[in-house]
Amino acid sequence: MFHIDPKSNFDQFRLSRSSDSVNVMWSTIWVGVVSEFWNHRNFIIFKRDVADASEVFALVQVNVWSWISVKIRSTSFSYSNWCLEPLVCMRMIS
Amino acid sequence: MGGVGIRSRSSLWWKYLKEVWASEGWGRSFEDGIKWKVGDGKDISFWEFNWLGCDALKRVFPRLFSISSAKEAMVAELGSWINGVWVWQLPWQRFFFDWEKPLEDQLFQILLEVRLVPGEVDSWVWKVGGLQTFLVNFAYIYVRKDREVVSSPAFSRLWRCKAIPSAVLTTWRMLENKLATRVNLERREVSVENSLCCMCGKEEESYRHLFFDCSFAWHV
Numbered sequence: 056m057f058h059i060d061p062k063s064n065f066d067q068f069r070l071s072r073s074s075d076s077v078n079v080m081w082s083t084i085w086v087g088v089v090s091e092f093w094n095h096r097n098f099i100i101f102k103r104d105v106a107d108a109s110e111v112f113a114l115v116q117v118n119v120w121s122w123i124s125v126k127i128r129s130t131s132f133s134y135s136n137w138c139l140e141p142l143v144c145m146r147m148i149s
Numbered sequence: 150m151g152g153v154g155i156r157s158r159s160s161l162w163w164k165y166l167k168e169v170w171a172s173e174g175w176g177r178s179f180e181d182g183i184k185w186k187v188g189d190g191k192d193i194s195f196w197e198f199n200w201l202g203c204d205a206l207k208r209v210f211p212r213l214f215s216i217s218s219a220k221e222a223m224v225a226e227l228g229s230w231i232n233g234v235w236v237w238q239l240p241w242q243r244f245f246f247d248w249e250k251p252l253e254d255q256l257f258q259i260l261l262e263v264r265l266v267p268g269e270v271d272s273w274v275w276k277v278g279g280l281q282t283f284l285v286n287f288a289y290i291y292v293r294k295d296r297e298v299v300s301s302p303a304f305s306r307l308w309r310c311k312a313i314p315s316a317v318l319t320t321w322r323m324l325e326n327k328l329a330t331r332v333n334l335e336r337r338e339v340s341v342e343n344s345l346c347c348m349c350g351k352e353e354e355s356y357r358h359l360f361f362d363c364s365f366a367w368h369v
Contacts, residue, residue, distance in 0.1 A: 089316075
């Protein structure tokens, strides 16, 4: 992530040439990272957990996959595909 | 009270609404957003309320109002049903001068359009949105219309994303720097052990540091 204003960071977290639906995916991922990061921080403080970046990343993968497969009906890729080829999966969503 | 006046039935919610409208100087008043739907006429003040959509009658016909002997009467009191037809009976303090007669004709011309409905309570109809019922959404758009709303493009992106509401909300609070980070807690005078970031322990835990600068965040 870059050190700039959070709002413009969020706004720029996308591929300028891709379609609207793909950019919705990018923003969803961004939201996933931020919310999971905040969860993680709370776990560390209130449950004495240890900071673990790969755990955060894995949880973001699970969360975002479960959100979009529920909210977008045309989603047809499996969780393993999502982890291996997220870009291809994003393009599959119409 | 100009135009709005169901005093006996006012609720707490209505009281708050009125306070907000009175204090914040909204671009438009609530009264401009509603119109009366005439029922039996028992709740509508004939001269005081804007119940015909053309402003209060006392302002449209100030001369007639000044010689009316029933200035505070409700619509229902100024007429009666005769053989199923509503007949207006407006009491005056004196006979009309000749030049006042056309004014009365004008008034009756307007009143001709009115259809009272016996047994039905007078009510308000919300004019905005075309649904006739009051929706908070429409009211919000309506009162905000004249005010400038500065919205970052980031937010329209945020509300369209497919995350669960709690995650979206967390992100919104983060973008607005409203999360209870340790720096924010200190600013709100909540006692915290220290304001250092819990992940790297080196810098203050502000939202910028936590999400963007912290060495741990870089890994994610």
